[in-house]
Amino acid sequence: MTHAATAPQRGSSISTRALTKTFNGNRVLQPTNLEIEAGQILVLLGPSGCGKTTLLRLIAGLETPDGPDMIRFDGDDVSGVPIEKRNVGMVFQSYALFPNMTVSENVAYGMKIRGMERSKRDAETRRLLALVGLEDYADRRITAVSGGQRQRTALARALAIKPRVLLLDEPLAALDAVLRERLRVEIGLLLREFGITAVYVTHDQAEAMAIGDRIAVMDRGRIAQIDVPRVIYHRPANDFVADFVGTMNRIDGRVSGGVLSLESDDTGAALAVGGPDRETVLCFRPESARLANGSAAVRARVVASTFFGPTQRVVAEVTPGRRLQLDLPSSLAFDPGQIVGFEIEREAIIEFQEA
Amino acid sequence: MDSRRFDLLLILPLAIFTLAFLVLPLARLTLEAGSGPQGIAGFFVIVTEARFRNSLIVTLILSIITTVATLAVATVAAQTLANRRFFGRGLLLSMLTFPLAFPGVVVGFLIILFGGRLGLVGSVTKSLTGTNVVFAYSLFGLFLGYLYFSVPRVLLTILAAAEKLDPSLVEAARSLGASPLAIQRDVVLPALFPAMYTGGALCFATAMGAFGTAFTLATTVDVIPMLIYTEFTLATNASMAAAISIALGFITWAALAIARSRAMRDVSGA
Numbered sequence: 001m002t003h004a005a006t007a008p009q010r011g012s013s014i015s016t017r018a019l020t021k022t023f024n025g026n027r028v029l030q031p032t033n034l035e036i037e038a039g040q041i042l043v044l045l046g047p048s049g050c051g052k053t054t055l056l057r058l059i060a061g062l063e064t065p066d067g068p069d070m071i072r073f074d075g076d077d078v079s080g081v082p083i084e085k086r087n088v089g090m091v092f093q094s095y096a097l098f099p100n101m102t103v104s105e106n107v108a109y110g111m112k113i114r115g116m117e118r119s120k121r122d123a124e125t126r127r128l129l130a131l132v133g134l135e136d137y138a139d140r141r142i143t144a145v146s147g148g149q150r151q152r153t154a155l156a157r158a159l160a161i162k163p164r165v166l167l168l169d170e171p172l173a174a175l176d177a178v179l180r181e182r183l184r185v186e187i188g189l190l191l192r193e194f195g196i197t198a199v200y201v202t203h204d205q206a207e208a209m210a211i212g213d214r215i216a217v218m219d220r221g222r223i224a225q226i227d228v229p230r231v232i233y234h235r236p237a238n239d240f241v242a243d244f245v246g247t248m249n250r251i252d253g254r255v256s257g258g259v260l261s262l263e264s265d266d267t268g269a270a271l272a273v274g275g276p277d278r279e280t281v282l283c284f285r286p287e288s289a290r291l292a293n294g295s296a297a298v299r300a301r302v303v304a305s306t307f308f309g310p311t312q313r314v315v316a317e318v319t320p321g322r323r324l325q326l327d328l329p330s331s332l333a334f335d336p337g338q339i340v341g342f343e344i345e346r347e348a349i350i351e352f353q354e355a
Numbered sequence: 356m357d358s359r360r361f362d363l364l365l366i367l368p369l370a371i372f373t374l375a376f377l378v379l380p381l382a383r384l385t386l387e388a389g390s391g392p393q394g395i396a397g398f399f400v401i402v403t404e405a406r407f408r409n410s411l412i413v414t415l416i417l418s419i420i421t422t423v424a425t426l427a428v429a430t431v432a433a434q435t436l437a438n439r440r441f442f443g444r445g446l447l448l449s450m451l452t453f454p455l456a457f458p459g460v461v462v463g464f465l466i467i468l469f470g471g472r473l474g475l476v477g478s479v480t481k482s483l484t485g486t487n488v489v490f491a492y493s494l495f496g497l498f499l500g501y502l503y504f505s506v507p508r509v510l511l512t513i514l515a516a517a518e519k520l521d522p523s524l525v526e527a528a529r530s531l532g533a534s535p536l537a538i539q540r541d542v543v544l545p546a547l548f549p550a551m552y553t554g555g556a557l558c559f560a561t562a563m564g565a566f567g568t569a570f571t572l573a574t575t576v577d578v579i580p581m582l583i584y585t586e587f588t589l590a591t592n593a594s595m596a597a598a599i600s601i602a603l604g605f606i607t608w609a610a611l612a613i614a615r616s617r618a619m620r621d622v623s624g625a
Contacts, residue, residue, distance in 0.1 A: 062526055083529045096527035100545035109541070110531035154527075161531055 011197035012073040012164040013038040014059060019070040021054050021063060028054050030222040038074070041191055041198045042226075043212030045205060047244065051221040052201045053169060059199055060167050061086040073164050089158030089196075093170040095150045097142045103153050104129060104138040110161035128156040132190070148179045155187065159194065166191070166198040172207060184210045205245045209233070217241045234285075239352055242283055248350075249324045252281045264319040266339055269298040273349060280351055286313065288348035289326040297343045300324055302334045316340055384597045391594030400595065401602040407582065411606070414579040417494060418562035421501040425558045426551055428502075429510040434543065437517035448514075451507045459504070459567020466500045466572060467491045492574045500568040505561065509554035516550035556611050563607045579603050 014036040021029040029051045036042045044052035057063040059071060061083035069077045078086055090096075097106050108125045116124075129135045132152040137145055145153070151171055158166055171187070172180045188211040191198050202208055208215050209229045216226040217240070225237035236242035251269060253260045258274040260282060271282060289298075300316035303323065312330045317323055326342060334340055391397040401407045436444070454462070470476050470491040480488040490496050520543065528538045544551075566580045573581050579599065587596035 060530065062529075083526070084532050084534070086530075087532075088530055090527055090530040092523040092527060094521055094523050096521060096523040098524065098528075098542060098545075100541075109528075109533075113532045113534075113537060157527075157531070 010038050010195055011166070013075075014165055014197060014199070015072045015075075016059075017070055017072070018067075019055075019058060020066045021051075021058055022066050028221050029058070030220075032223060034216070034223070034226075036197060036199065038197050039195045041188075041200060041211060041213045043200045043202060043208040043215045044218055045202060045208040045212075045215050045244070046218035046224075047203060050218040052203075052218045054221075055218070056167055056169055056199055056201045059165065060088050060090055087161065087164050089161060089163035089166040091151070091154045091158050091166070091168040091171045093173045095147075095154050095174075097150055097154055097157070099142050101142070102138070103134060103140050103142065103145060103149075106142065106153055107156045107160050109157065114161065124160065128160055131159075132156045147175050148183055151175070151183065152186075155190070159196070164197070166194075166196050168198065168200045170201055170203070173202070173204075180204075180207070187211065208245075215245075217244060219244075234348075236350065242350065242352075247286050247325055248283050249286065249326075250281050250283050251318065251322065251324075252279075254279050262319050262322075267299045267301050267318055269318050271297055271344070271349065273346070273351065283350040283352070284344045284348050286325045286327040287311075288344050289324075289328065289342040290344070291328060291332075292341050292343040298324075299339050299341045300326075302336050302338045302340055304336060305334050314340065381601070384601055388594050388598035388601055391592070391598065397594060397598040398602060401579075401599050401606075406577075407599065410577045410579055410582050413494070413576060414563060415606075415610075417497060417501070417578065418559050421498055421505060421562045422555050422559040424498075424502055425505040425509050426555050428506050429513050429554065430544075430547065430551060432506075432510050433513035433517045433547075436514055437520070438522065448511075451510060454504050454507050457504065459500075459565055459569075460571050461567075462500045462504055463568045463571025465503070466496050466568070470496055470499070492572055494576050496572050497569060497576065497578070500572060501558075501562045501565060504568075505558040509558050512554040512557075513547055513550045516547050520546050552615060556614070559611065559614075560607050563603065 014034065016032055016034040018031040018033065019029065020027060020031050032055065034042075034055075044055060046052045054063060058065055061078070061081060065071060065079050068079055071077070071079050073086075098109065101109065104125050107128055108121050111121045111124060126135065126138070129138055132155055134145075134149060134152055134156070137149060137153075142150065142153070154171070168187075172183055175183065184207045191211070200208075200211055202211075212229055214226060215229055215232045217224045217232060219240045225232060225241045227235075232241065232245055236245060236248075242248040251260065251262070251271070253262055253269075254277070255273060255275065256277045258272060260269065260271045260273060260280070262269045273282060298318060300318040303315045303317055305312050305314040307330060310330060311327045312334070314326045314328050314334050315323055316326060326340070328334070328340070328342075388397050389395055393400065396403075401411055436448075457465075468474055470489060472487065472489050472491075474489070474491060477487045477489055480486055490499075524542050524546070525538055528542045533541065564580055565578075566584070569578050569581050570584070577585075580603075583596045583599050583603070586592045586599065
């Protein structure tokens, strides 16, 4: 992708106040307060049916919120402004490109609708196509370009109207894995280069981490946690977030005298976490496990291992049935039945209050 | 058996059908037409003789108006029905296929019951204004009859296409600021076009050649199929009937070909 000079567009800030949406008496979006600064990229992440697409469509103006003054752009109430007048750029999973137009006609369409002069329109179309690396495909028919090129055309088309905010609804979901990984880096760079306010919906956590300035993890119509990717990953606010983002190990048991102890023949655990005596669930990420010998905090029996290259994912049982996933250096071989000893740094252990 | 021979075998039924019902009759018809007193010129009487020419013009205009009206009604209705789910939708759609089952003569009778001398419209207007409005035997009656059996089949064709239209296409156009009119022009109609062409072609060809309805209603107007019938049975001028038949077939085919090439050029946006 070439980096033609782009004047930062900024875009508008978005805020929602107790935004709700009810379909046929079924409230699919619980009261939601959201602040997105101008130029920021917020990713809405969650499983299907969590309300992320509804929230995006409300911001777009494709759905009407339950009440007045629930959505503001730069402080102006836009709740009642229809999408045609809201000046938002949209990118869809299905691309939604006009098949009866060429790549450049698609990009120019919004400017044409706005009555922009032909020469200015052509120049702007060329600039945008160069920006997304499609200058050689300008006159191709939509059916004659690849999925990745289609999505970049859709992005250029959305940016062409200089939108206040850019809204992307699972834009990469229809692409194959390799292309998806490449495009998510490209799109992330491009959005930052443009400096436009963007809301990006996905169910793919890797995509969310790569693209978002902040991530809002959604669950059953509400935002479970909203924060920068690093915090979402390392300090998930609750069980749901921990489970949905990355892999999380769980060890449940009783903490007494500040230590959670498990014993079973030659395996077991003794995790010093401090605090009062309680029944609890301790969680940690696979990569937090550090190999240790002798009086290791945790000893587990290897069940299986999968080789990834730089690391390997080892599945081991700390007591029968309590399986853990560990990312360990791939230089050592772990055979099924073998005992592996490891430690977890105190900071890497997460304990949920309600667990 | 090699695959080539197998392919030939597969196409054999169609080949026999084409030969028996298209090539041979057409050849016979052509010979018949050419054997008339005017010889080859017999093919051109449809344009050279005023009576035939007027009839051709009437038939063409009637068919074009029927096609345009059918497409207008069907396209609007298809879009309305495509994305709405309501109680009785399935029943409504199956009832729409009902007129397809009627022969043309029955459609003719229905129009007479509606707009004939003792028809519904006539009785109502007579009791209201004192004049008996009769239109069943006019071109307008024919038009209504054609519309009656054209709308359902064209509607079902376009409906299938409208249901396949990706709703995010319309949403994308809206986000770019397009008005409902612009969305119709730039997004919806181009997407529905192939179905509209198929439906429209069917409608036009049917209207050009419809006989049953015309036979029941066309007592004062001469549409081409009626002309062929009269030439063949009353005037016993078989060669003339054959010549007009071929000319009718050719003109219908040519009109569809022109419409197709023009429309394809429009839709490709070149």
